[in-house]
Amino acid sequence: MSPLDPQDGAVNPITETGRLAPKEYDGVLLASFGGPEGQDDVIPFLRNVTRGRGIPDERLEEVSHHYRANGGISPINQQNRELKAALEAELAARGIDLPVLWGNRNWDPYIPQTLQDAYDAGHRRLLMLTTSAYSCYSSCRQYREDIGMALTETGLDGRLEVDKVRQYFDHPGFVEPFIEGTAQGVADVRAQLAAAGKPDAPIHVLFATHSIPTRDAVAAGRSEDEPREFAEDSAYVAQHLANGAEIIRRVEADSGLSAAWSLVYQSRSGAPHVPWLEPDINDAIEDLAKQGVAGVVIVPLGFVSDHMEVVWDLDTEALQTCQDLGLAATRVPTPGTHRRFVEGLVELICERTVANNVADRRAVTGLGPWYDVCRPGCCENFRGEKPTIAGADTTVGQGHDPYPAAGQDAK
Ligand SMILES: CC1=C(CCC(=O)O)c2cc3nc(cc4[nH]c(cc5[nH]c(cc1n2)c(C)c5CCC(=O)O)c(CCC(=O)O)c4C)C(CCC(=O)O)=C3C
Numbered sequence: 196m197s198p199l200d201p202q203d204g205a206v207n208p209i210t211e212t213g214r215l216a217p218k219e220y221d222g223v224l225l226a227s228f229g230g231p232e233g234q235d236d237v238i239p240f241l242r243n244v245t246r247g248r249g250i251p252d253e254r255l256e257e258v259s260h261h262y263r264a265n266g267g268i269s270p271i272n273q274q275n276r277e278l279k280a281a282l283e284a285e286l287a288a289r290g291i292d293l294p295v296l297w298g299n300r301n302w303d304p305y306i307p308q309t310l311q312d313a314y315d316a317g318h319r320r321l322l323m324l325t326t327s328a329y330s331c332y333s334s335c336r337q338y339r340e341d342i343g344m345a346l347t348e349t350g351l352d353g354r355l356e357v358d359k360v361r362q363y364f365d366h367p368g369f370v371e372p373f374i375e376g377t378a379q380g381v382a383d384v385r386a387q388l389a390a391a392g393k394p395d396a397p398i399h400v401l402f403a404t405h406s407i408p409t410r411d412a413v414a415a416g417r418s419e420d421e422p423r424e425f426a427e428d429s430a431y432v433a434q435h436l437a438n439g440a441e442i443i444r445r446v447e448a449d450s451g452l453s454a455a456w457s458l459v460y461q462s463r464s465g466a467p468h469v470p471w472l473e474p475d476i477n478d479a480i481e482d483l484a485k486q487g488v489a490g491v492v493i494v495p496l497g498f499v500s501d502h503m504e505v506v507w508d509l510d511t512e513a514l515q516t517c518q519d520l521g522l523a524a525t526r527v528p529t530p531g532t533h534r535r536f537v538e539g540l541v542e543l544i545c546e547r548t549v550a551n552n553v554a555d556r557r558a559v560t561g562l563g564p565w566y567d568v569c570r571p572g573c574c575e576n577f578r579g580e581k582p583t584i585a586g587a588d589t590t591v592g593q594g595h596d597p598y599p600a601a602g603q604d605a606k
């Protein structure tokens with residue numbers, strides 16, 4: 196009996212490969228972070244992001260400067276509208292009849308409203324795709340909680356089923372745009388140095404991602420029932436390191452250009468005594484300059500689109516650090532609506548659907564393909580348990596059955 200046979204409801208459909216049997220969905224939910232769209236939105240948005248932590252508005256005003264400087268507008272919502280349109284076009288081109296609905300954690304359209312509207316329009320089983328590729332609390336479990344809480348709060352638990360696409364950090368659709376961008380970035384920095392009369396000066400590729408508390412880094416992607424060992428004791432770090440190594444390998448193989456590289460972190464927040472992942476990108480750039488590196492290629496490996504964390508923390512701050520130190524530099528694009536990325540997301544949807552099913556779960560690193568269903572303890576929330584979907588420790592949304600029978604009708 197094949198665990199992938201949708202009729203095979205008697206067998207736990209999760210294999211050792213972490214695959215869940217395909218199901219019939221009636222919509223795709225594009226879930227994202229959300230961002231403000233005007234000066235009046237900034238503080239209400241930041242209150243949403245920091246909800247439950249009692250941070251006074253005066254403190255929120257201090258962290259709002261990058262939004263304020265951009266007219267109170269985050270680029271992320273427009274980027275998600277464009278991604279939604281690109282997904283709809285790619286689904287239509289393949290003859291796949293799945294509408295794409297959009298909901299955010301922190302701004303309108305909010306996830307609970309999107310789920311209520313979906314239910315009212317007749318949807319009963321959605322497949323969620325998030326704008327976060329790696330394993331960590333904010334990119335994995337927090338989305339599972341967003342849905343868990345929304346189903347509870349709307350009373351739709353047991354009436355609307357929502358599953359989640361696997362973390363896709365090492366899907367070729369996510370990685371290939373970075374390979375292309377890194378190759379161009381290396382060539383660009385080499386050209387800048389050649390024009391400055393330093394054609395052979397050393398350059399360095401900095402893969403940048405969001406810093407997170409080290410406690411969250413250790414819990415990221417954890418599997419209590421089948422513990423795995425990861426580089427730096429963290430699936431979050433290991434996933435980025437594996438991608439970085441693969442990107443460099445491909446750039447060298449394709450172009451013959453070679454470069455030293457490292458993984459660095461950005462956008463740290465929170466109390467100074469709490470340890471977060473290091474080094475900060477700006478400290479790393481200073482160290483590289485001291486070591487005689489003449490140019491850096493900044494690759495925003497942790498991010499899906501050129502949102503505020505990219506355009507502010509990298510383009511405004513890190514590129515300024517490079518300029519202050521006299522380093523040649525460039526920042527590589529994020530996948531955004533790159534054709535390969537959009538195709539890859541549709542392929543990830545097709546891994547999970549009966550119609551147009553894709554059996555091959557592609558992954559370019561040895562760490563993946565990641566689990567369709569999070570293992571117990573994955574990306575633990577140290578701030579207190581909340582209802583979740585799409586995990587072996589699921590508490591709502593799938594009839595309280597952690598391993599829903601394949602082909603089961605939730606209607
Ligand atoms: C891992 C990760 C990603 C990448 C994965 C993913 O993409 O999901 C990410 C993305 C994003 N983070 C974003 C914005 C913010 N993140 C904050 C705060 C935090 N992020 C954290 C982690 C992450 N964050 C953490 C551990 C905190 C502190 C604790 C907390 O607050 O949970 C704060 C609060 C203020 C501050 O502390 O600076 C803001 C405003 C935006 C929107 C950008 C825009 O508007 O264009 C996006 C895409």
Ligand SMILES: [Fe+2]
Pocket residue numbers: 330331335336416569573574
């Ligand atoms: Fe997780």
